Amino acid sequence: MAESDYLEHTVGEALAKCLTDVVLKQPRDPIEFIALWLYKHHENILYDRQREIENEEMKKKADADKQLQSVMTEMVLEEEDLLEKERQARRVEDLQSEEIPKPPSFPQTTDFPEEEEDIEKSPSFTSSLIFAHEDNIGEEEEDMEETEEKENKEENEEENEEVEKELEPAESADSASQEKFLASKDW
Numbered sequence: 322m323a324e325s326d327y328l329e330h331t332v333g334e335a336l337a338k339c340l341t342d343v344v345l346k347q348p349r350d351p352i353e354f355i356a357l358w359l360y361k362h363h364e365n366i367l368y369d370r371q372r373e374i375e376n377e378e379m380k381k382k383a384d385a386d387k388q389l390q391s392v393m394t395e396m397v398l399e400e401e402d403l404l405e406k407e408r409q410a411r412r413v414e415d416l417q418s419e420e421i422p423k424p425p426s427f428p429q430t431t432d433f434p435e436e437e438e439d440i441e442k443s444p445s446f447t448s449s450l451i452f453a454h455e456d457n458i459g460e461e462e463e464d465m466e467e468t469e470e471k472e473n474k475e476e477n478e479e480e481n482e483e484v485e486k487e488l489e490p491a492e493s494a495d496s497a498s499q500e501k502f503l504a505s506k507d508w
Contacts, residue, residue: 335362 339358348354 335359338362
């Protein structure tokens with residue numbers, strides 16, 4: 322049984338197809354037909370195996386190409402990111418090195434409203450009123466401070482005069498005693 326199993330697994334399928342073709346075609350020389358048929362069958366098997374090997378190699382190559390492509394894409398993206406960062410750094414340096422332009426000066430308008438109502442409604446009039454009011458408040462505060470300073474000076478002067486009056490008799494007594502002292506001495 323082992324021999325029949327061997328033949329069945331190795332050449333059984335090929336022989337069954339070959340003998341079926343012999344019966345269907347009924348060649349003049351069936352032995353030569355069987356020999357050529359088996360030879361052709363063997364070439365087909367080798368061809369199929371070669372194709373399978375090539376297909377596997379092509380798949381491997383395609384996978385390698387995909388990996389290479391993805392690596393190259395990543396490298397290109399990283400390089401672009403680096404270039405963009407360098408550009409931004411240059412822009413920042415350029416902006417820092419540039420002088421900041423002064424704002425343009427606006428010409429003063431000499432157009433004044435002619436009617437009194439227009440004057441009161443104009444924004445320049447209302448802003449000048451506000452500033453004038455603020456200036457008046459500042460002047461009033463300065464005036465109050467000046468008057469307080471004057472009053473304080475006057476009070477101080479009065480106090481000084483009183484102290485001087487109190488000291489005058491003592492000074493005159495001191496000067497008299499000094500004159501006596503000096504007169505008593507024989508120089």
